[in-house]
Amino acid sequence: xxxxxxxxxxxxxxxxxxxxxxxxxxxxxxxxxxxxxxxxxxxxxxxxxxxxxxxxxxxxxxxxxxxxxxxxxxxxxxxxxxxxxxxxxxxxxxxxxxxxxxxxxxxxxxxxxxxxxxxxxxxxxxxxxxxxxxxxxxxxxxxxxxxxxxxxxxxxxxxxxxxxxxxxxxxxxxxxxxxxxxxxxxxxxxxxxxxxxxxxxxxxxxxxxxxxxxxxxxxxxxxxxxxxxxxxxxxxxxxxxxxxxxxxxxxxxxxxxxxxxxxxxxxxxxxxxxxxxxxxxxxxxxxxxxxxxxxxxxxxxxxxxxxxxxxxxxxxxxxxxxxxxxxxxxxxxxxxxxxxxxxxxxxxxxxxxxxxxxxxxxxxxxxxxxxxxxxxxxxxxxxxxxxxxxxxxxxxxxxxxxxxxxxxxxxxxxxxxxxxxxxxxxxxx
Amino acid sequence: xxxxxxxxxxxxxxxxxxxxxxxxxxxxxxxxxxxxxxxxxxxxxxxxxxxxxxxxxxxxxxxxxxxxxxxxxxxxxxxxxxxxxxxxxxxxxxxxxxxxxxxxxxxxxxxxxxxxxxxxxxxxxxxxxxxxxxxxxxxxxxxxxxxxxxxxxxxxxxxxxx
Numbered sequence: 001x002x003x004x005x006x007x008x009x010x011x012x013x014x015x016x017x018x019x020x021x022x023x024x025x026x027x028x029x030x031x032x033x034x035x036x037x038x039x040x041x042x043x044x045x046x047x048x049x050x051x052x053x054x055x056x057x058x059x060x061x062x063x064x065x066x067x068x069x070x071x072x073x074x075x076x077x078x079x080x081x082x083x084x085x086x087x088x089x090x091x092x093x094x095x096x097x098x099x100x101x102x103x104x105x106x107x108x109x110x111x112x113x114x115x116x117x118x119x120x121x122x123x124x125x126x127x128x129x130x131x132x133x134x135x136x137x138x139x140x141x142x143x144x145x146x147x148x149x150x151x152x153x154x155x156x157x158x159x160x161x162x163x164x165x166x167x168x169x170x171x172x173x174x175x176x177x178x179x180x181x182x183x184x185x186x187x188x189x190x191x192x193x194x195x196x197x198x199x200x201x202x203x204x205x206x207x208x209x210x211x212x213x214x215x216x217x218x219x220x221x222x223x224x225x226x227x228x229x230x231x232x233x234x235x236x237x238x239x240x241x242x243x244x245x246x247x248x249x250x251x252x253x254x255x256x257x258x259x260x261x262x263x264x265x266x267x268x269x270x271x272x273x274x275x276x277x278x279x280x281x282x283x284x285x286x287x288x289x290x291x292x293x294x295x296x297x298x299x300x301x302x303x304x305x306x307x308x309x310x311x312x313x314x315x316x317x318x319x320x321x322x323x324x325x326x327x328x329x330x331x332x333x334x335x336x337x338x339x340x341x342x343x344x345x346x347x348x349x350x351x352x353x354x355x356x357x358x359x360x361x362x363x364x365x366x367x368x369x370x371x372x373x374x375x376x377x378x379x380x381x382x383x384x385x386x387x388x389x390x391x392x393x394x395x396x397x398x399x400x401x402x403x404x405x406x407x408x409x410x411x412x413x414x415x416x417x418x419x420x421x422x423x424x425x426x427x428x429x
Numbered sequence: 430x431x432x433x434x435x436x437x438x439x440x441x442x443x444x445x446x447x448x449x450x451x452x453x454x455x456x457x458x459x460x461x462x463x464x465x466x467x468x469x470x471x472x473x474x475x476x477x478x479x480x481x482x483x484x485x486x487x488x489x490x491x492x493x494x495x496x497x498x499x500x501x502x503x504x505x506x507x508x509x510x511x512x513x514x515x516x517x518x519x520x521x522x523x524x525x526x527x528x529x530x531x532x533x534x535x536x537x538x539x540x541x542x543x544x545x546x547x548x549x550x551x552x553x554x555x556x557x558x559x560x561x562x563x564x565x566x567x568x569x570x571x572x573x574x575x576x577x578x579x580x581x582x583x584x585x586x587x588x589x590x591x
Contacts (some may be wrong), residue, residue, distance in 0.1 A: 026558055079561065084564065087571060200521070250470050251534050253472055254535075255473075271510050359486065360488075363503060368457050381485045382486040389478075428561055
């Protein structure tokens, strides 16, 4: 099947020449003309502010909505409330420290940030990572996809009034985070995947732990099906809400579940395999209608696919090094430091100055739970990147929001924000 | 010199196996339209780099005049599963480029981010305004002559120290 069949070219509906879904208006302009929502005599269009601290906005997303009655005509996401200049900070940290910075961007799937940053650095360095390290990276990332989608299940349920789903999603996610804590020492923001490999080897009994996780989560997914998927209220609330076509999604730069929900089978793990994704079996889940229900169903079933990949990884991880033996990027082992002055100096140098990376530029992309997460690095030959740019999937996906919300109700807007699943830490960086 | 879409290809140093073309600012829209017509249906990423203090050799292809700013657009062809990067030199005294909005509407917030962070203006953009920084913010934070730590932060001691 060629991709053109599923993604017809052209993006007429989102062209500027057509009536737009995006409210292109500054805050000052909005303040000057906004109608008075409390005045019953004012039946003109109303500009309504929603957020930034609104329970359904997943952090600090603010929306300017142009309303006619309860119907949303145009809207504009106003972002930047979490902007802390992380790309600027990245220009002051060495490549070894960089992971601690980028991991905080998409805090629901921190390992993907670290992976993309490490892959870009390794591309500049031109080094190979040992097979065991690559399998460990895949294992951790797929488990992270599970925990991230479980977080989506929890918040999506909560936003739509299925409050028990929030507790269930949180409960299962916690089990995954417990395993992360055992491996990396931290529940979130691990700094575990580093240029050259991973920070530490897996604990001795990791296979038992991971098998237990799979056994625990799989039947719970069937419970979610009973609780939500087939339930008429849930379907009524999501089906036909927030529709986007594949052509629109491509034109607006959307990736991940939004693009797949619109019917386009595009997953970097399959279409541009990195790590060892070409050696495992999994299906790319695709929707048909591009509505909130499809995006929900895709994420639920992607948890199943991730568990399927994890089960294959358990048998596939070989013995060997968990980080490269290239002495340029990997410090000498602890035992060598006691007997060799040079090893001690080498260790000290790597952690103070950092390792030098050849000048040039490189881009590396991975399929994060939210879409294509890319890191663009420019090196000037020193141990600190000259420029760190992160292509955050949530930031680009947020552009679809006005198009999804147009002509819908405000109440559906809450379902739509939830189904886009933006992580504001990565939107604002 | 290799040419593709009428723009110089690559540098002295291959960019880690990734295809790169270097259109000039005046070619920018024409090359972008040719690239779009050739099946690159999605603008994946769009950013800029300020090369003001860059110490190493830029290794641009012959005939490309290095300038302070460089705008980098990453494109994806889903049909051919192929990526292409376009790097264009933008002079410091006239940091403007035509917008890619009409070719890829997804460039809207990405171009706003570059405008916000680097002060590069995109002619014809439907809503060229700051996106991450406050609307009245002075300066462009990701420029190399914009120091970090320039805004003093006041740390207050606890008033009731026992």
